[in-house]
Amino acid sequence: MQRRVVVIGGGVVGLSCAFYARREGFDVTIVDPGVAEGRASFGNAGVLAFCEQLPLATPELIRELPRLLLSRESPLTVRWRYFPALLPWLIRFALSSSSASVHRAMQGLHALMSGALAAHQDIAHACGTADMLTHTGWIKAWQKAPSRTGSSERDMLADLGIGMRELSSAELADLAPGFDGVFEAATLFSDCYHVSSPGRYIASIAAQCQASGVRFVDGVVSEFRQERGAVRGVLTEAGSRIDADDFIVAGGAWSKRLAAALGDTVPLDTERGYHLMLDVGAAPVLRAPLLWQEKSIVLSQMEDGLRMTSSVEFAGLHALPRYEKIERTLAAVRNTVPSLADARINSRWLGFRPSVPDSVPVIGRSAQHRNCLFAFGHGHLGLTLGPVTGKLIATQLADRPAPIDLGAFSPARFN
Structure with missing residues (x-):
């Protein structure tokens, strides 16, 4: 008889867990509310950011934190009621900036990234969407050239083998034709890929899961059902009970409550991210996604227009959206970039990034229940690391040795 697995969460991480668990021969059910546009990866910039192998909490950022919290134009917004x-x-975030913590996080992310591209290619090939993965690189650009051409962070990335090179004016004009003359300096991180429609990409994984026999239950898990100290099933808010042998918590920003219900305390919070979709006509303004350093925005050419994503807002899961800040940024961009002066806003969106203070996702077994596994906390890297996370979780389900040391990702590290 096939072992039954319930995956809680139908975003890119949960779908990847289901995909690989089904490939291992498990009987898989996904429980998810089914609101595709509410998933964190649906509205991101589509960057497979294989270069992002440093944690957010660094000594440099901690020194800047007071200014970032108080500045009206800061890329970091905290609603003070929250x-x-x-x-x-935040205290754990600050503590995670020590040299030892940064080194541990960097080594963990590097190990995880080592299999990330192969996992994407594997899933995309199975879904018939390999053409959606484009090797564009990722541009990080400055309006005013920084006074220092090098930095400790760049040195650490170089030590990890991250491909990067400075772009000439001509190269930048070719990659960003709609931004000619805007930037004085730019670096291309050449290892990165681009997905021009993250929503369609994730939908293709869901369709492949369904075609392979994965069942989908539209619902929200309200509690776990335990018998004689072991988890035997989940109960949805609608009252349905789904029994299984193993359970995977991959609920993104909603996973903290579920982990706590299993007896695991995980310091998970929500980095809220906004995007605007701009109608820029038929001619591409970007041939690779671009991070505008001074404005802390990413601009990305999508199938249906130009996407502009914001940085970070902390306000929890329930506060209403506030689009004023990203719209002020757009107004400043329009004043600087003639090709965007008349670009119409087609849509606005708010998503929820599940983030832990040390920037290292939670991947592994519950400390309290061996048949429950966690796969969440990927922060800005959910799309990038979703498939490789699913592959590692399936390896654990099958009780096979993982290809990398999973100790750095264990939920027990917070105890």
């Missing part, structure tokens, strides 16, 4: 709830997370 600050008391956020404070324990």
Whole structure:
């Protein structure tokens, strides 16, 4: 008889877990509310950011944190009513900036990234969407050339073998034709790929899962059902019970409550991210996604227009969206970039990035229940690391040795 697995969460991480668990021969059910546009990866910039192997909490950022919290134009926004709830997370974030913690996080992310591209290619090939993965690189650009051409962070990335090179004016004009003359300096991180429609890409994984026999239950898990100290099933808010042998918590920003219900305390919070979709006509303005350093925005040419994504807002899961800040940024961009002066906003979106203070996702077994596994906390790297996370979780389900040391990702590290 096939072992039954329930995956809680139908975003890119949960779908990847289901995909690989089904490939291993498990009987798989996904429980998810089914609102595709609410998933964190649906509205991101589509960057497979294989170069992002450093944690967010670094000594340099911690020194800047007071200014970032107080500046009206900061890439970091905290709604002050939410600050008391956020404070324990911020303290852990600051503690994660020590040299030892940064090194551990960097080594963990590097190990995880080592299999990330292959896992994407594997899933995309199975889904018939390999053409959606484009090897564009990722541009990081400055309006004003920084006074220092090198940095400790760049040196650390170079030590990890990350491909990067400075772009000439002609090369930048070719990659970003709609931004000619805007930037004085730019670096191309050449290892990165681009997905021009993350929503369609994720939908293709869901369709492949369904075609392979994965069942989908539209619902929200309200609690776990335990018998004689072991988890035997989940109960949805609608009252349905789904029994299984193994359970995977991959609910993104909603996973903290589920982990706590299993007896695991994980310092998870939500980095809210906004995007605007701009109608820029038929001619491409970008041939590779671009991070505008001074404005802390990513611009990305999508199938249906130009996407502009914002940085970070902390306000929890329930506060109403506030689009004013990203719209002010767009107004400043329009004043600087003639090709965007008349670009119409087609849509606005808010998504929720599940983030832990040390920037290292939670991948592994519950400390309290061996038949429950966690796969969440990927922050800005959910799309990038979703498939490789699913592959590692399936390896654990099958009780095979993992190809990398999973100790750095264990939920027990927070105890």
